[in-house]
Amino acid sequence: MTKQFRRGLTLFSILVLFTFTLTACSDGKNDVVRVAEVTRSIFYAPQYVALSEGMFEDEGIEVELTTTWGGDKTMTTLLSDGADIALVGSETSIYVYAQGTKDPVINFAQLTQTDGTFLVARDKVENFSWEQLKGSTFLGQRKGGMPQMVGEYVLKNKGIDPQEDLNLIQNIDFANIGNAFASGTGEFVQLFEPTASLFEQQGVGHIVASFGKESGKVPYTVFMAKESYLKENADVAERFTKALYKAQQWVDTHSAAEIAKSIQPFFKDTELELIETVVDRYKSQNTYATNPILDEEEWNNLQDIMEEAGELPKRVEHKKLVNTKMAKEVQE
Structure with a gap:
């Protein structure tokens, strides 16, 4: 084995080791x-x-x-x-x-x-206006959560006092709100997707407004x-x-x-x-x-x-x- 060949082999080994090191770092x-x-x-x-x-x-x-x-x-x-x-x-x-x-x-x-929630009405509403919520039973989200805060913020901006103008229900666990509405509780409900769209497909309720559109970014x-x-x-x-x-x-x-x-x-x-x-x-x-x-x-x-x-x-x-x-x- 010549000295030149050994030198070349050494350089090649270093190159292989360097390449392996880079690959290992990349994998890392x-x-x-x-x-x-x-x-x-x-x-x-x-x-x-x-x-x-x-x-x-x-x-x-x-x-x-x-x-x-x-x-x-x-x-x-x-x-x-x-x-x-x-x-x-x-x-x-x-x-x-x-x-x-x-x-x-x-x-x-x-x-x-x-916001990602929608206002769902039990009955089909023609020419919906937020005033139609007054006096209704409204099935809202749990108190202190972002959906509830946005929901009430929108209602107040529409001239509705959630505590005075609605029969407001907020004591139902998040996972059971949809089931409660489907079983007959409430005339309006604030729901996330896909439950809102699924209820619309099944005729359980009808999406009439978006809290996301109303609350802004x-x-x-x-x-x-x-x-x-x-x-x-x-x-x-x-x-x-x-x-x-x-x-x-x-x-x-x-x-x-x-x-x-x-x-x-x-x-x-x-x-x-x-x-x-x-x-x-x-x-x-x-x-x-x-x-x-x-x-x-x-x-x-x-x-x-x-x-x-x-x-x-x-x-x-x-x-x-x-x-x-x-x-x-x-x-x-």
Whole structure:
């Protein structure tokens, strides 16, 4: 073996080792990110698109998705390090901050920008007006939750005092509100999809208005993480946000039928046609944010709604609990 050959072999070995090291580092970027979602909902379509279309994988991220069923449980999971990132309403970050914490929960990527509930009437209503609710039995959402706060905010803006002008029922568990209405309770009900559209298909009720359209833009559902996690995993969080942005753009530029087909694996018990109907309804009212930026106007609108409902512990500056740096950078 000649000296020149040995030198060449050594250089080749170094090159192979370097290439292997780069590959290993690349593989190492398939970071596991544990995400706790507050519920499983077509309302969160861009998240499921990012998963089904491989957008997180393209950014070297493996998402472990867990449904935690409720804002309190979701935030508890995040605070106890049972999840890295939570998908939940922004109001929860304000509640945590108000209680006092050295490691606040930071909103860094917005998913939905309107309320996701609809007003459903038992009987078909011609030429609906909000005045028709006065004196009726109204089956509302649980007190203190974002749906209830938005619902009452809209009612008040329409000149209706929920406590005085309605027979307001709010003592039914979230999961049973639809069943209660279907069994005969209430003349009007505030419902999420796909229950609202399903009831319309079945003739149980009729959608007459959208709380999302009436309340304006609000950071209804946002990806958030503890401040310490974002500092220690800035690159991961930015790649996560980039994948989400790709999914938001995909949803914005694809039809409801294409989106429904993409996310159907996450809703195996729901007919594809119904998923498409729901997606189309949300797209038509711009419920899905087209970028992950949670701006100051939306943040203030959220706090106005909470304050009106008597649920805002104190006003918090946008810059205290919102990080838009990554969301802005991924659009460049």
